[in-house]
Amino acid sequence: MANQGDIKSDQVIEAGAKWIGYRPEVKVLDCTVRDGGLMNAHGFTDQTVRAVYHGCIEAGIDYMEIGYKSSQKIFSRDEFGAWKFSTEEDIRRIVGDNESPLRISVMADAERTDYHTDILPRDQSVIDLVRVAAYVHQIPTALDMIKDAREKGYEVTVNLMAISTVSEWELDNALEALAESNTNAIYLVDSFGALYSEQIQYLSYAAPSGKAVGIHTHNNQQLAYANTIEAVIVGASMLDASVAGLGRGAGNCPMELLLGFLHNPKFRVRPLLKLIRDHIEPLRHELGWGYDIPYMLTGQLNRHPRAGMEFNEQEEEARRDIVKFYDTIIEED
Amino acid sequence: MANQGDIKSDQVIEAGAKWIGYRPEVKVLDCTVRDGGLMNAHGFTDQTVRAVYHGCIEAGIDYMEIGYKSSQKIFSRDEFGAWKFSTEEDIRRIVGDNESPLRISVMADAERTDYHTDILPRDQSVIDLVRVAAYVHQIPTALDMIKDAREKGYEVTVNLMAISTVSEWELDNALEALAESNTNAIYLVDSFGALYSEQIQYLSYAAPSGKAVGIHTHNNQQLAYANTIEAVIVGASMLDASVAGLGRGAGNCPMELLLGFLHNPKFRVRPLLKLIRDHIEPLRHELGWGYDIPYMLTGQLNRHPRAGMEFNEQEEEARRDIVKFYDTIIEED
Structure with missing residues (x-):
C-alpha cells in the first residue's frame, strides 16, 4: 500500500496489543425505554419496563434510563404515556426502592422540564442520574439545570443534542461554558445518525479535560455500534445503548453488540437475549424501529x-x- | 477526557480536514450476485442478474462480480445454478460483449476451479478480473492460479479468506509469498464478520508495499460498512459491497451506504434504490440475508x-x- 504505512502504524500496533483488555471505568447506560419511547409516545407497559429493569440488572449494566422528566404543564397525560413524565410514583411502581446496583437515570430536556419542582431532592428519589438534554443554543438553560440537579445531590450529565449540526465555533463556545459547570460528564449526541468515525474522534478530542465524555448514537448509517466503540477507543467512558437497538427511527447502538466488545466480565449477554426474545422483538412490528x-x-x-x-x-x-x-x-x- | 488527547489528535485533525474529499483511485466492486449466490445455490434468474448488471452501470460502479468459476467436475449443474460456474456463455447471455465501462469479475476458489481450462485466454472472454480466493494454507495453489490468470492477460486479485482466523506468523508468510507474485491486489476477507476496526487497521498495514489492498467484509456485528470505510481511511483501494448488503448470512457492506461515503461524483445512488425496490427486496423473504x-x-x-x-x-x-x-x-x- 502506498504512502500511509508510517502515518500511525506504531499506534495501531500498540492499540492491537491492548485491544483484548477492558477499561473498568467505562459505564454503560441502557436507554431502551427512554429512546424507544419516542416510537410509542412513551407508552410502554409496566410489564415491559419491569422486564427491561430486571434484564439490565442481570446483564450487569450500570445505568437504566427509565424515561423523560417532561413538564406536565406542557404535555398531557392523555397524549403521552408514563415515561414522558417519569414521576417518582411511576418509577417506584417498577423499581420499588431499587435495591440493586443498577442506577436509575432520567432525561430532562432543556425548556421542557419543570426542573425546579419536578426533580426532587436526591434523598426523596430513587433517581441517581439526571441527564440534561440541550441543543447548543440552550446551554444557558442547561447550565442552570446542571446546577439545580447537582445541588440536589444527583450525578449529572449534559447531553449535547444533534451535534452533527453544530459548527466548530459554537461547539467551542458550548464546551468552554460546560467546562466551568459541575456536570460529571459531557455527552456527544448524534441525534441524526450522521457522523462518521473521524468526526467522532474529532469531537471526542474537543471535550474539555477533567470531564468524562459520553456518546449516544443512532443507527441511520449502520454506524451506531461502530461509532460507539470508536468513541471508547479515543477515551469516552459513558456509553449509551439499547436492547436490540430499540430507539427512535433507525434506533441506537445495540446493547448486545456493545457488551461483546467491552470484554468486562461483569457483563452478561444471555439475560439480554431473553429480554429481546420475550419482550422486545414482539414489539418490532408495532414500533418499527431499525435501520x-x-x-x-x-x-x-x-x-x-x-x-x-x-x-x-x-x-x-x-x-x-x-x-x-x-x-x-x-x-x- | 484523560490521557488520550495527545495520542493521535494531530492526525485526527488532519484526517478531519481531508474527509470531505475523495480518492479517485478507490475502486468499488459489486459482489451481490456472487456472494448473494451463497444464499440460493447461485440460482439467481437471468432477469435479476441483468438488473444488477444495468444497475451497476448506471450507478457508476467499477466492477461487478457475476459469480464463481467452479469446477464442473466437482459440482453439478443439477445442484447449482449458473452463477456457480459462470461459463463464458452464461456471462454473455447477460452482458453480451459488455460494451460498458463496468468491468466483469469472477471468483476462482483455490482447489475448486479447473483454472487451466475454464479460464480462457483474455481475448476470448468478457471477463476483466479474476479473483483468486484462497485460505492461507492454499497459497501455493493460489500463486499458480495468479500466474495462470495474469499470463492469460487478466487483472488479478488474491482474496485471503477468513483472515480473522489467521495467526500473525501465517499472515507474514502468506504476504511475503504474495508480494513476490504479480497479483494486482491483495484482498483481506473477513469471512466471519469477526473483525473490529483496530484489526482492520492492523491487517491493512501488514500488506506489502506495491500491492493495492482490497477489503471484503461481512455484517455479523454491524461493522461491514464501518470496517470498509476504516480500510479506506488507512489506504485500501479496492472495496467490495453489495446491493442492500445481499450476501451470505449477515450479508456484506451495503453498496448504497458505501457510495454515500466515497463522495466520488461518478457514483449515483438512485439507480441502486430502484434496483433494491424492484429486484432485491422482493428476494428478502426467500433468501433471508442480513444482520x-x-x-x-x-x-x-x-x-x-x-x-x-x-x-x-x-x-x-x-x-x-x-x-x-x-x-x-x-x-x-
Whole structure:
C-alpha cells in the first residue's frame, strides 16, 4: 500500500496489543425505554419496563434510563404515556426502592422540564442520574439545570443534542461554558445518525479535560455500534445503548453488540437475549424501529429522521417506494 | 477526557480536514450476485442478474462480480445454478460483449476451479478480473492460479479468506509469498464478520508495499460498512459491497451506504434504490440475508456463519428462540 504505512502504524500496533483488555471505568447506560419511547409516545407497559429493569440488572449494566422528566404543564397525560413524565410514583411502581446496583437515570430536556419542582431532592428519589438534554443554543438553560440537579445531590450529565449540526465555533463556545459547570460528564449526541468515525474522534478530542465524555448514537448509517466503540477507543467512558437497538427511527447502538466488545466480565449477554426474545422483538412490528433506506438517507443528509418516520408510517405498499422517498428528500435539499 | 488527547489528535485533525474529499483511485466492486449466490445455490434468474448488471452501470460502479468459476467436475449443474460456474456463455447471455465501462469479475476458489481450462485466454472472454480466493494454507495453489490468470492477460486479485482466523506468523508468510507474485491486489476477507476496526487497521498495514489492498467484509456485528470505510481511511483501494448488503448470512457492506461515503461524483445512488425496490427486496423473504442475533454471535465468537444459517432455516417459531441458539453455540465453544 502506498504512502500511509508510517502515518500511525506504531499506534495501531500498540492499540492491537491492548485491544483484548477492558477499561473498568467505562459505564454503560441502557436507554431502551427512554429512546424507544419516542416510537410509542412513551407508552410502554409496566410489564415491559419491569422486564427491561430486571434484564439490565442481570446483564450487569450500570445505568437504566427509565424515561423523560417532561413538564406536565406542557404535555398531557392523555397524549403521552408514563415515561414522558417519569414521576417518582411511576418509577417506584417498577423499581420499588431499587435495591440493586443498577442506577436509575432520567432525561430532562432543556425548556421542557419543570426542573425546579419536578426533580426532587436526591434523598426523596430513587433517581441517581439526571441527564440534561440541550441543543447548543440552550446551554444557558442547561447550565442552570446542571446546577439545580447537582445541588440536589444527583450525578449529572449534559447531553449535547444533534451535534452533527453544530459548527466548530459554537461547539467551542458550548464546551468552554460546560467546562466551568459541575456536570460529571459531557455527552456527544448524534441525534441524526450522521457522523462518521473521524468526526467522532474529532469531537471526542474537543471535550474539555477533567470531564468524562459520553456518546449516544443512532443507527441511520449502520454506524451506531461502530461509532460507539470508536468513541471508547479515543477515551469516552459513558456509553449509551439499547436492547436490540430499540430507539427512535433507525434506533441506537445495540446493547448486545456493545457488551461483546467491552470484554468486562461483569457483563452478561444471555439475560439480554431473553429480554429481546420475550419482550422486545414482539414489539418490532408495532414500533418499527431499525435501520432502513429512508433513515439511511436522512442520516447521509444530516437531517432529522422525521421524514423517514413519516414515510414509514404509511401502508406497506407505499413504504416500498424508496425511490420516491429519495426523490422527495433530494428535492427538499 | 484523560490521557488520550495527545495520542493521535494531530492526525485526527488532519484526517478531519481531508474527509470531505475523495480518492479517485478507490475502486468499488459489486459482489451481490456472487456472494448473494451463497444464499440460493447461485440460482439467481437471468432477469435479476441483468438488473444488477444495468444497475451497476448506471450507478457508476467499477466492477461487478457475476459469480464463481467452479469446477464442473466437482459440482453439478443439477445442484447449482449458473452463477456457480459462470461459463463464458452464461456471462454473455447477460452482458453480451459488455460494451460498458463496468468491468466483469469472477471468483476462482483455490482447489475448486479447473483454472487451466475454464479460464480462457483474455481475448476470448468478457471477463476483466479474476479473483483468486484462497485460505492461507492454499497459497501455493493460489500463486499458480495468479500466474495462470495474469499470463492469460487478466487483472488479478488474491482474496485471503477468513483472515480473522489467521495467526500473525501465517499472515507474514502468506504476504511475503504474495508480494513476490504479480497479483494486482491483495484482498483481506473477513469471512466471519469477526473483525473490529483496530484489526482492520492492523491487517491493512501488514500488506506489502506495491500491492493495492482490497477489503471484503461481512455484517455479523454491524461493522461491514464501518470496517470498509476504516480500510479506506488507512489506504485500501479496492472495496467490495453489495446491493442492500445481499450476501451470505449477515450479508456484506451495503453498496448504497458505501457510495454515500466515497463522495466520488461518478457514483449515483438512485439507480441502486430502484434496483433494491424492484429486484432485491422482493428476494428478502426467500433468501433471508442480513444482520440478526445468531449471526452476531457467530461473528463475536469468530466462527463460520454455518450454525446461524442452519438456525435460520428453521420454522419461524423455532427461529425466535435466540436464547436456545446462544446456549447451543456457547456449549460448543
